[in-house]
Amino acid sequence: MAQNSKRVDMDRVDGLILSELTANARVSQVDLSARIGLSSTAIARRQRALEEDGIIRGYQAVLDLGRFGLAVTVIVRITLESQSDDALKAFEAGVIDCPSVVRCFLMSGSDDYIVTVLARDIEDFEHIHRTELSRLPRVARIESSFALREVVSRAVPPVVFSASAAPKHKPPSPRRPTRR
Amino acid sequence: MAQNSKRVDMDRVDGLILSELTANARVSQVDLSARIGLSSTAIARRQRALEEDGIIRGYQAVLDLGRFGLAVTVIVRITLESQSDDALKAFEAGVIDCPSVVRCFLMSGSDDYIVTVLARDIEDFEHIHRTELSRLPRVARIESSFALREVVSRAVPPVVFSASAAPKHKPPSPRRPTRR
DNA sequence: ATTCGATGCGCGTCGGAGTGCCGAAGGAGA
DNA sequence: TCTCCTTCGGCACTCCGACGCGCATCGAAT
Numbered sequence: 001m002a003q004n005s006k007r008v009d010m011d012r013v014d015g016l017i018l019s020e021l022t023a024n025a026r027v028s029q030v031d032l033s034a035r036i037g038l039s040s041t042a043i044a045r046r047q048r049a050l051e052e053d054g055i056i057r058g059y060q061a062v063l064d065l066g067r068f069g070l071a072v073t074v075i076v077r078i079t080l081e082s083q084s085d086d087a088l089k090a091f092e093a094g095v096i097d098c099p100s101v102v103r104c105f106l107m108s109g110s111d112d113y114i115v116t117v118l119a120r121d122i123e124d125f126e127h128i129h130r131t132e133l134s135r136l137p138r139v140a141r142i143e144s145s146f147a148l149r150e151v152v153s154r155a156v157p158p159v160v161f162s163a164s165a166a167p168k169h170k171p172p173s174p175r176r177p178t179r180r
Numbered sequence: 181m182a183q184n185s186k187r188v189d190m191d192r193v194d195g196l197i198l199s200e201l202t203a204n205a206r207v208s209q210v211d212l213s214a215r216i217g218l219s220s221t222a223i224a225r226r227q228r229a230l231e232e233d234g235i236i237r238g239y240q241a242v243l244d245l246g247r248f249g250l251a252v253t254v255i256v257r258i259t260l261e262s263q264s265d266d267a268l269k270a271f272e273a274g275v276i277d278c279p280s281v282v283r284c285f286l287m288s289g290s291d292d293y294i295v296t297v298l299a300r301d302i303e304d305f306e307h308i309h310r311t312e313l314s315r316l317p318r319v320a321r322i323e324s325s326f327a328l329r330e331v332v333s334r335a336v337p338p339v340v341f342s343a344s345a346a347p348k349h350k351p352p353s354p355r356r357p358t359r360r
Numbered sequence: 361a362t363t364c365g366a367t368g369c370g371c372g373t374c375g376g377a378g379t380g381c382c383g384a385a386g387g388a389g390a
Numbered sequence: 391t392c393t394c395c396t397t398c399g400g401c402a403c404t405c406c407g408a409c410g411c412g413c414a415t416c417g418a419a420t
Contacts, residue, residue: 107255155282
């Protein structure tokens, strides 16, 4: 049914784990357990299960791209001159190698791509347009729009943390505080 | 000059550190030092400096959103009925609370926003359109395009890892292998 | 020549991760 | 309804690894 594996089944605790790990991937198991309110053993088991199930694909550092001077985001709509299969393949192979491209979607409807480009400033984008974008094969038209401000930027929509609030086994009702 | 702080100065080793950490944020310092070829002390110092300088903003887990059924990406262009300041503010305050929105840019040119929405399928997007998007204030027009495929998806453009290849002090020419 | 900056190495300590065992709770079956 | 089984959580323990520090060294810049 689904693409590669079965659908996920999560409870509230798994959602909390994912929420914490998407906020801070380097948090230790004991800190996680303290935040969530479960023992570190259970947290470690669940986190390991989430990793092995492939729900957690990995952990990555988030960089401040503004510190690199990449302050301008440009949304570029590119139309190919042909919708043939090898035209798509050639274009996509080229756009993957563009070092200023961070996202590229093949869109439905008209046969075009939406490409997100990061640039230092306007004239840097002009340079990117000349050296990267217009050298892409089979391109018929390039239309650029500049982003003035990034209002929302989330890696994960908040809807996944609350997905399937059904508990896995029980509500752990009378939980004794972890003494030491 | 820049927005909040000075421009970055990095050498090749810092770029390697950032490259490794964006690929795997949970790598330990000794593993990092083994991959890069510097001692773990230097790696730890540089990583700490990168964190304290704010170049590394944090670490986050990457989830497989397909496992949550979020298989459809929709690019939505929203035009407001007014370009007044409080119209923008009201719309942005509303779009931040939309749980299916992962990205939103205020675009130049015409007074509109480009919003990226994740949905389970077409009819889920229809539901999102009804319950989230069309309830946003001051909206005049909503135009949706469906993404068929994600060709490129990078958090960080590869250009930053090679930024400013000037070494910080010296090229560590005769490096003895780390014996043990 | 001197000073500064960065690296390399060794050491010690602290903390995290993994394991085994037990208990509790829920579900299934008779 | 009773019993068995499965599953998950909690606790204690051990071990190994990471992290941080201090000092010596080397190179470069002034």
